[in-house]
Amino acid sequence: MLLRATQVARFFGDSPVFRNLNLTLTAGERLALIGANGTGKTTLLRLLAGLDHPDQGSVASSGRVTLLTQHSLTGDGTVLEALMAPELVQASTAFVLASEQLGEGSDRSLAGFSDAEETYRLLGGYSFEAQATLILDGLGVPEDARLLQLSGGQLRRVMLARLLLVPADVYLLDEPTNHLDDEGAAWLERWIQASDAAFVLASHDRAFLDAVATRTAELERGTLSLYPGGYTEAMEVKAQLQDAQQRDYAAYQRKRGALKQEGAKLRSASRSASTFSHRRAGNVPLISAKNKAQDVANTLAGRAKAIEKRMERLDAQTVHKPVHDHRVLRLEVPAAPLGPGEVLTVRDLQVERGGRTVCSGINLYLQRGDRVALTGPNGSGKSTLLAALTEHRFTEGDVRWGQGLTTFVMGQHAEELNAFETVADALLESQPALTTHQLHEVAAQMRLPGPAFRVADLSGGQRTRLGFARLSVTRAQVLVLDEPTNHLDIKMIEALEGLLMGYSGTILFASHDRRLAQQVATRIWNMNNGTVEEA
Template sequence: MVLINLQGIRVEVKDRTLFHIKDLSIHQGDRIGMVGRNGSGKTSLLQVIAKEREPTAGVVIQRASVALLPQLKPQVDQKSGGEISQAVIHETFSQDADVLLADEPTTHLDMENVEKLEQQLKRRQEAMVVVSHDRAFLDALCNQIWELDDEQIRVYSGNYTEYEQQKEAARKHHEKEYEKYIHKKKQLEEAMEQKDQKAQRAVKKPKNLSGSEAKAAKFAKPYFAKKQKKLNQGVKSIQTRIDQLDKVEKIKELPPIKMQVAHEASLNKRTIIRGEKVSGTVGDRLLWQAFDFSVAGGDKVALIGPNGSGKTTFLHMILGGAQGIHISPTVSFGYFSQMLEVLDVNDSILDNVSSTSSQDPTLIRTVLARLGFFRDDVFKEVHVLSGGERVKVAFAKLFVSDANVLILDEPTNYLDIEAVEELGSLLHDYSGTVMLVSHDRRLLEHVATKVFAIRDQQVHFFEGPYREYTQAEPQKDHDPLEDQLLMVDTKVSDVLSRLSLEPSEKLEEEFQRLLQEKNMLKQRLEKRQ
């Protein structure tokens, strides 16, 4: 059953076409993941589907109710980004629409809440279109991928991994077609060169001829001229065949990155950051109990834990050399945060990135190309860039700086999937040290060589890749009652915050009802344990 149909849709921004869609539908049971570069129009398309934005041309036929979960959540005093995201998610879910549109729903959620959101969405019955840079999230939810690229949408069946496999198969097919094209072209060019050489020899006067031979050659000249003409026609015919070949362009592959990291040899595998009896507190609140730790040169450390557990606090303590933390004098930190204060908005991309780097200019341009800034793109001033593009510039500036320890706090927010994948590849190949906070599980699997996990006011260590850590962790059985309790708990927090701003008898009654429901669910869980 068709729930939404897009006919002849075109969306323009100023004088640029974002995308045009001839005919596209959302059916009952569709679970669509939408991917594409920053600025390709993913958010605009969701707004068009929800009828919150008028297309430049075309019509949206809605045969079902629609709810839109926006990417940019409203700021609320005294609430963290994760708390705001959960409140907006709950409010959107409560609409019980037939089609759910979710724009980066995992932003600001910790890994535990991302996984809980996955389970909630799996159980929901409505059709959905999800924009996300979290590849594991798309794998868990989607049965179809929409790729927004080059002003068009291409539809792929399956989840994100299956989409990657189809793209890889297409790439390999393209490579084979290119090889066939080059082979055939070379064959024709060689045949053309041979005919051309024969044509040149056909009328070339032989040397050291006797009188009788010269006289015979004179009478044979018209014959050879005719032969040359025929050979030249053959050359032209082959050239025509070359010109008529279906040209196949070679896939552009950027060269690998090999950077010079300061003091790389002297720091490698040696302890460069050491902590003794380091405890974390915010005011009177204990984040984690005192613990010892060490980081060696070349380590790629994943720092994970729930929202509010103290991950960012821990990074700041390392950057500030807090009490009990000892740092090698050869360490030079590079810190990434979403504030992007490292950028001068009036300078170009290239000037921003080069200003703090002693790397070779060619390497800098290669890093920028890997992140999607090609040729003259690098001369754009930062103030004209989108939020996601600015994040990429800030990361590039940090990556090619003279730092040898990168401290990254949620670097993937607002990035497109392609940029996240390139960021993962760059960090994987980086020979310096990385400490990384991220809820992107695929990124952590690709990069992390050890794990610091903050939970229950303690920091736990795992010496090994992130994937091995997740396999070593005991897996909890899925419990619908716990999910129900989580949802009610979120409702309680939401009503409580509204009560503090606008008290009313109706809200008070709802608060008391939710408290009773919460207590009943807790009792049912306790009885089963």
């Protein structure tokens, strides 16, 4: 056992984030940690890392535990300098100092050197530079760059590289594939699979979890449920358990209903029998007839009491009603007209940004019903190309959209929302036919403050949900989406996936979500080195 949480609970104020949580992690295990945004995954990771303490229960570890947080690096310096963890910096300084003191030749200096050298070695000091170069190359980060020159995504990858360079028995990774392209995510998968360490992986990347996880833990409604295998296998097992639970609950309801009905009949018969009628006595002595009626009433009442006892024993079995997630947005809105068959034609496109040619010689063709995934490494120009197509911001070439087409555009950072004053304005621009009642319905289902709420006051998560709500009700014939799964949890990603697969128009989307591309796309455009090729 490397890590154990026993009856752990965490509260924010009087509200429990989770309670009675039990988890054991053994050597070599790779645990996927999933759950909707806000269910407490990051909170749980901090408890497991020992950075916070549970309000109830305990967390114990028997090895070195290290955590990758969702926060980024700050400051200046080179990437290679930033990779050296404080413990290794301290060990390196102590090792250099102990080496200088060896000239004294004393037993004390020899012992100090031995201790400093062992600490330096155990922290990976001798292999640090070679390992750092290998990891940075795998994650696609230049080692000689300075931190101030890096993007937010690159800084995030430097943090991941720094963590992987620290020898540990348990790695706790919070969204490790954020800002990784397909190649970087595949490299990380291989690194994890080859490691002897144990991992807890909080992630919304289904393909990643399927590739590396040996077990899956789901935080849902304040409880932690454990399933075998990666995400897909775990959800199949969960569905089977829910089906079995539904059958058990239906059987319980039927049995309880039959007992309740039988008990009601017996009580009614008992009351009728206990009401003595002289006319029914006939020639039988009144006292004898009355006693006989009372005996019948008592017998029926006893049988009714026995039925009640059986119902109590049945209820004590605590067959719970299955809970289903109904967060998927569904609205009845008029279908959009089909539009022309030829959706987009691009010839000899060249795009420049800041005096640099991002792409050139681009020739593309889209027809109605195509669902195209635009893939490629980070920095290859996918977002720039989408902006060039939708905003006609290009240097040379020709971009022609079909006559009369309406286009819905969702930016990587939901920047299109800045044009709207309120939630209602944003929704109505996407779907003018929405009624006042539907506006409130959409806002409630997407956990938004309300139609009159100011867009500028929305949190990051709320902006993401507003963008998703706009997409869910649009009547546009073409969807152009840049990293649409950013900041979505798995349930919302699957809802988005279902929406896109059922969409009858044309879709062009850039995404690093490999599972989304596999499920939705009918064509793949791969962008690299300033060109686009169909895979």
